[in-house]
Amino acid sequence: MPDTIAPPAPAPLRQVVAASPNIAIVGATGAVGIELLRCLEARGFPLGRLRLLASPRSAGRTLPFRGEELPVEALGEESFAGIDIALFSAGSGVSKRHAAAAVAAGAVVVDNSSAFRMDPDVPLVVPEVNGDTLASHRGIVANPNCVAAIATVALAPLHRAHPIRRLTAATYQAASGAGAAAMEELRESTAAYLRGEDYAPRVLPHPYAFNLFSHNAEMDPESGHNGEELKVVAETRRILDAAALPIGITCIRVPVLRAHAMALTVEFDAVVSPAEARALLAAAPGLRLVDDLAANHFPMPSEASGQDDVLVGRVRRDLGDPSGRTLALFVAGDQLLKGAALNAVQIAELLLRR
């Protein structure tokens, strides 16, 4: 559900940042923080200074970057002096407390939390899909929920050609969405299961070894949906610029480490052939068509993990809609990359190019 907190007062619009900007990563030691470092390094991001920020608990650690060990500092009021772009990934609370200070210090904030995603003054950006909305930022850019980011990369090329009028989604979400500790809990509880030992969950509310469960986000009693499902609905509509799009969704946590998958049933306003959809998807940026019927080879988390591209396949006419206007797809994307760190770094790259 949209956060209702007011955005920081408009800062001097420093839209065009330095050619070699100084970057801060807030939450550098988390699962997404580590991937932010890796993305900046792998993509040869033109960096000035890189400042790693985290909770006082993590301060004093070092993290490797371009062959050096960079110190982790405690996030504080003075952390953003001289910073051009601040990549926040330390949860909604930290973003709400510290984003204004970063903007006031002249930085553009790219925020991976849900704090500002539904704020009309904050663009919610997937570069391949709605990179043009970045221009409207007033100091903060929101990085979407992982499911919304991955889904919209696959849906946008279809939606542009033929407006989508209904979407049904069932997700298969990896441990990484709940952080590094959840990934470790999946590994540890599974090892314990295989040894025949009991394991008491500490991070997630249910046993995870060879098990799956409804997403652990808080339930909204009125709609009967969990917070993750409501985020995906609201953010997908916003990213696709389809404010009234009806979206039915079930978010499920599965025992997979770091790539989300989803079964999408997509109704268009006209008959769309699977062949046309495949051609649109194959030509779209950030996507890889994996749709080999003869080899029974379709998108899988094991092949999406560590990949920048979102994988899409199983493109077929939905047997549930005799009108022919509905297609079914299966999608897999790295939750930590396109679902989080990569998309944030791509936004930062777009800020540089402006």
Place this chain on the structure above:
Amino acid sequence: MPDTIAPPAPAPLRQVVAASPNIAIVGATGAVGIELLRCLEARGFPLGRLRLLASPRSAGRTLPFRGEELPVEALGEESFAGIDIALFSAGSGVSKRHAAAAVAAGAVVVDNSSAFRMDPDVPLVVPEVNGDTLASHRGIVANPNCVAAIATVALAPLHRAHPIRRLTAATYQAASGAGAAAMEELRESTAAYLRGEDYAPRVLPHPYAFNLFSHNAEMDPESGHNGEELKVVAETRRILDAAALPIGITCIRVPVLRAHAMALTVEFDAVVSPAEARALLAAAPGLRLVDDLAANHFPMPSEASGQDDVLVGRVRRDLGDPSGRTLALFVAGDQLLKGAALNAVQIAELLLRR
């Protein structure tokens, strides 16, 4: 897809079997075979003789039953002499080759394979749903596909009150559906992954450790669906007696050992409230409502495993249908029990009661 093989010629209709019938289990050493033995024992099935049949490879082994070790015999032409009910669970080929001999010997065959499921002369039975169709059998009764059996237990009470006019399903299917060897492959490949070792899949076509993939049944190039999906569509329609029901489906194999789960989006011909649906589900046989929003506690494979009841929950209005005629559910059921062995033994019990 329907098998087109002709059913065996009508045998003398031995519909009412002996009070303590002699039972044969074909495929006794398989994952379902072992559960058939357990179900007969746990339910105090009134048995005369119990004959365990398998391939020559397994002959000579023994299996425990009611404190004894029963010998496993090789399946042959004379295996069914004196047998009242033959429970077949050794694949479609074995059923096609041997069911006629069992019927000719006077047995009623309860067949767990897909061989006869779409044969109009063979009832396809889920006792809680369409037990009345059993009367039409001519020697063979078909036990449904595991997804169809589990789904229809949850759908039938709703469908009876308000006809379903469209169904969208995404499955989360366990290893057990591919047999005991696939369950072992899931355990072994996961252990290897955790040790950091490579593992070459032998049973399933893709890596299974912390991974998921589109169901490994053969693809139908024309529809773009796999054989599992087409079976579920055809069988669900037949069990619900809804021949034209549009069903869109995605079948996915997840790293879970023995319980299937599924996200169901169910459109009715009228507005149905979640409260009414919950009441119908709570009162229906073979189902347990697990729908605790406050505790975020819904159906999970870990709790469905080893249970006779199918678990159903997450009953809510689908956000994808503003008309209010669509509900969403999440279901989990033991693939080896309600999805296979238990349903077959329930059919045998129904044969006794007739």
